[in-house]
Amino acid sequence: MFFRGIEWAGLKSFVSYAFPTTTSALVRNELCLTDVLTGETENLRTDKGEEPPIDIVKVSPQKQYFILVLSGGPVELWDLRSKHILRALPKKFPIITALVSDNRVYSVRGLEWSELGGSHGCPGRLWDRFL
Numbered sequence: 001m002f003f004r005g006i007e008w009a010g011l012k013s014f015v016s017y018a019f020p021t022t023t024s025a026l027v028r029n030e031l032c033l034t035d036v037l038t039g040e041t042e043n044l045r046t047d048k049g050e051e052p053p054i055d056i057v058k059v060s061p062q063k064q065y066f067i068l069v070l071s072g073g074p075v076e077l078w079d080l081r082s083k084h085i086l087r088a089l090p091k092k093f094p095i096i097t098a099l100v101s102d103n104r105v106y107s108v109r110g111l112e113w114s115e116l117g118g119s120h121g122c123p124g125r126l127w128d129r130f131l
Contacts, residue, residue: 007059009080012036015066017054026050044083
């Protein structure tokens with residue numbers, strides 16, 4: 001396996017992904033959550049076989065969720081705390097080439113943007129739209 005990417009999931013853990021270099025379009029991905037203090041690593045997607053390689057892993061700003069994008073395949077939303085997949089978008093979903101976090105939230109009442117802080121509702125965030 002060749003290491004492909006890392007995304008911090010908090011102050012003491014990170015999500016990493018790897019897959020072998022091959023000429024085939026399908027690979028065996030490894031997605032792991034690693035605790036930096038203990039060195040303990042947990043495989044998150046153990047039930048998957050050959051599939052398209054992982055393109056993007058992006059952790060939410062609150063470190064509660066992460067999105068996994070497979071090359072030409074489905075998009076998956078995961079819960080970092082329970083380490084379970086919450087939702088998988090269909091393969092027909094438009095191709096995602098980048099994910100960007102925004103710490104602003106949309107205020108439904110005032111229809112204006114405000115900085116994340118003491119705000120009570122966050123319906124405008126990408127993460128909430130998946131749920």
